[in-house]
Amino acid sequence: MRNGPQRHRDTEVTKIWRSLCLCVSVACGIAAAAQTPERFGIGQPAPPELIAALDIDVRPDGTGLPPGRGTAREGAQVYARHCAACHGAKGEGGSADSLVGPEPKGMAPFGPAYEQWRSGRPDVSFTIGNYWPYATTIFDYVRRAMPPPAPESLTADETYSVVAWLLAQNGIIGEDTVMSAETLPKVVMPARSRFVRDDRKGGRTIR
Amino acid sequence: MRERKKRQDGLTRRALLKGTVGAAAVTLHGGAPSPQASAAQDARAQSPPGAPSRQGRPPNELGTRSPAEQPKRLPSPTSSRTPLQDLHGTITPSDLHFERHHGGVAVIDRQSYRLLVHGMVDRPMTFTLDDLKRFPAASRICFLECSGNFVRTNGEKTTPQALCGLTSQSEWTGVRLTTILREVGARPQASWFLAEGQDAAQMTRSIPLKDVLEEAMIAYAQNGEALRPEQGYPARLLLPGFEGNSNVKWLRRLELADQPFMTREETSRYTEPLAEGSARQFSLVMDARSIITWPSYPQTVRPGWLEIRGLAWSGRGRIQRVEISTDRGGTWKAAELQGPVLPKAHTRFRLLWRWDGMPTEILSRAIDETGYVQPEWPALQAVRGRRTRYHLNPITGWMVGADGRVLFGIGRVSA
Numbered sequence: 001m002r003n004g005p006q007r008h009r010d011t012e013v014t015k016i017w018r019s020l021c022l023c024v025s026v027a028c029g030i031a032a033a034a035q036t037p038e039r040f041g042i043g044q045p046a047p048p049e050l051i052a053a054l055d056i057d058v059r060p061d062g063t064g065l066p067p068g069r070g071t072a073r074e075g076a077q078v079y080a081r082h083c084a085a086c087h088g089a090k091g092e093g094g095s096a097d098s099l100v101g102p103e104p105k106g107m108a109p110f111g112p113a114y115e116q117w118r119s120g121r122p123d124v125s126f127t128i129g130n131y132w133p134y135a136t137t138i139f140d141y142v143r144r145a146m147p148p149p150a151p152e153s154l155t156a157d158e159t160y161s162v163v164a165w166l167l168a169q170n171g172i173i174g175e176d177t178v179m180s181a182e183t184l185p186k187v188v189m190p191a192r193s194r195f196v197r198d199d200r201k202g203g204r205t206i207r
Numbered sequence: 208m209r210e211r212k213k214r215q216d217g218l219t220r221r222a223l224l225k226g227t228v229g230a231a232a233v234t235l236h237g238g239a240p241s242p243q244a245s246a247a248q249d250a251r252a253q254s255p256p257g258a259p260s261r262q263g264r265p266p267n268e269l270g271t272r273s274p275a276e277q278p279k280r281l282p283s284p285t286s287s288r289t290p291l292q293d294l295h296g297t298i299t300p301s302d303l304h305f306e307r308h309h310g311g312v313a314v315i316d317r318q319s320y321r322l323l324v325h326g327m328v329d330r331p332m333t334f335t336l337d338d339l340k341r342f343p344a345a346s347r348i349c350f351l352e353c354s355g356n357f358v359r360t361n362g363e364k365t366t367p368q369a370l371c372g373l374t375s376q377s378e379w380t381g382v383r384l385t386t387i388l389r390e391v392g393a394r395p396q397a398s399w400f401l402a403e404g405q406d407a408a409q410m411t412r413s414i415p416l417k418d419v420l421e422e423a424m425i426a427y428a429q430n431g432e433a434l435r436p437e438q439g440y441p442a443r444l445l446l447p448g449f450e451g452n453s454n455v456k457w458l459r460r461l462e463l464a465d466q467p468f469m470t471r472e473e474t475s476r477y478t479e480p481l482a483e484g485s486a487r488q489f490s491l492v493m494d495a496r497s498i499i500t501w502p503s504y505p506q507t508v509r510p511g512w513l514e515i516r517g518l519a520w521s522g523r524g525r526i527q528r529v530e531i532s533t534d535r536g537g538t539w540k541a542a543e544l545q546g547p548v549l550p551k552a553h554t555r556f557r558l559l560w561r562w563d564g565m566p567t568e569i570l571s572r573a574i575d576e577t578g579y580v581q582p583e584w585p586a587l588q589a590v591r592g593r594r595t596r597y598h599l600n601p602i603t604g605w606m607v608g609a610d611g612r613v614l615f616g617i618g619r620v621s622a
Contacts, residue, residue, distance in 0.1 A: 038389060039389060039390050040341070040386075042338045042341050042342060042390065043333060043334040044333050044334075045331070045332060046323055046324075046333045047333075050323060050333065051325050054323055054459065055462065056409070057403070057411060057462065057470070059466065059468050059469070060466075060469050108480065109594065110481075110592055111480070111483060111484025111485075111592065112482075113484065114484075123594070126475070126480075126594075131486075132475055133469065134469045134474060137469050137470065137471055137474050137475070140468075140470060140471070141471040144408075144409040144411070145407075145408050145409060148407065151408075191486070195474070195478070195485070196486070196487060196488065197487075197488060197489055198488065198489050198490040198491065199487070200487075200492065200494065201577075202494075202523045202578070202579045203577050204578055204579070204580065206586050206587060206590055
């Protein structure tokens with residue numbers, strides 16, 4: 001994320017941002033723009049407790065991960081109890097998406113290499129093992145949205161352990177590897193390098 | 208005079224008789240007729256052309272649709288689609304706007320509703336709905352389309368609604384994002400923000416600030432009235448031209464940052480595996496597209512003059528041209544565009560066509576102001592590969608048979 005093009009992007013944003021601010025200050029100079037103040041004084045300062053309660057997102061660098069820990073061994077029970085009914089006993093899928101599927105190993109479930117590997121076999125599903133680029137996303141998503149009737153009902157330890165179970169079932173970590181705020185962001189997902197930024201930009205070329 | 212009056216009387220009696228028979232049949236088959244059915248019967252009973260209505264009901268609080276005109280959305284467990292074939296002009300009635308959500312329609316209490324804006328800002332703040340409405344307001348007309356808007360599982364028996372009913376158009380009103388960003392003192396280093404919903408899915412998307420700064424708004428009204436719950440009441444993010452999912456509904460929180468958050472909806476979902484083996488991410492802009500909404504399945508047409516009608520739109524700006532082929536793509540003719548042609552908006556097109564009664568296929572293709580030409584399915588497949596589910600916008604068409612029956616041109620978009 002913090003590579004060259006990203007930097008470039010940031011400076012562009014800064015430029016646009018400055019020009020917007022400038023528009024406002026230039027406008028302030030002319031009579032009609034008295035109605036466009038820098039600030040309106042509308043709204044309330046956000047209480048820190050409210051921010052803490054709502055700010056549940058987890059970033060790829062681990063920002064937002066709570067204290068706690070868990071292993072796949074511990075996660076098996078959490079999974080069986082809270083997840084298996086919809087996602088299948090082994091994460092193979094049921095009424096809801098399949099979560100486990102390391103195949104095709106070392107490949108994505110699409111593209112030329114995959115098409116050759118598959119040759120005639122039925123397609124494999126897109127899963128955590130073969131498509132998710134960041135392990136932190138699993139924690140973020142499970143905490144905010146799973147299980148659907150009661151999101152945010154698992155404890156931090158339960159969430160770390162069920163995330164560990166999903167990673168282990170997909171062959172990414174071992175049964176006893178501890179997942180925590182330190183270790184989870186360091187997990188390198190198999191599909192990580194597949195992802196590229198949108199390069200469509202209109203014009204004649206179909207991308 | 209008298210002669211004519213007599214004939215009219217005769218017509219009236221016959222028509223009335225027919226109406227009575229019809230009503231009797233309904234009663235026989237269905238038991239007690241529903242209020243709606245009996246309203247329809249009344250209308251039928253009064254059907255001689257030009258006959259005055261009997262005294263109607265007095266004025267009331269809410270208007271209604273004619274019992275004879277009852278367009279409906281097409282629901283599935285996760286979405287509900289706009290009946291494109293039943294609509295005219297460019298605005299979608301709010302109750303026919305498509306729906307797509309990941310945790311059901313959220314029920315948000317107006318009194319306790321707050322929008323929290325924090326992260327890379329000088330002053331983290333919350334805003335009530337009334338606060339949002341006190342800021343200077345802005346309105347704009349634009350389309351909203353789900354990037355998964357391409358379903359053809361019914362083969363040649365696919366309607367426009369089933370094919371691509373996950374697009375709708377409204378006039379949205381709200382406060383500009385820049386107004387809010389100034390209020391909280393957004394820092395210049397902020398290059399992305401997270402938008403989060405208050406629904407059961409706590410939907411989250413990362414949005415590149417630079418790409419939306421000029422047009423983004425926090426909308427609290429649609430087509431002149433407060434947002435509907437299905438559209439994100441009390442407030443939603445509106446990003447003209449961007450895929451529907453990123454226009455987060457039931458907007459609860461904006462967090463400014465210097466990097467994207469990589470949520471599930473921008474990694475596992477709403478990304479496109481490509482033919483060459485990489486997966487495209489943050490593909491937010493909707494490419495140009497068009498669809499003929501009439502004639503279409505399941506209609507039947509007769510030889511003679513027909514007006515081909517449809518909609519075209521582009522997330523990159525204005526529709527520049529829509530071309531129609533009535534000979535399976537052999538030749539193309541520019542359709543008339545209904546003005547004003549707005550950027551990032553459904554644009555109505557029309558073309559007169561004299562059908563000679565021979566079987567054919569009619570097609571439309573949109574060209575936007577960047578020069579982008581809506582692609583044929585094979586060209587799209589060549590770059591996207593087999594396994595992409597989002598941003599599929601191929602040229603589609605309708606087969607017109609010698610018997611006048613219109614079927615979806617499934618062959619054109621099959622693998």
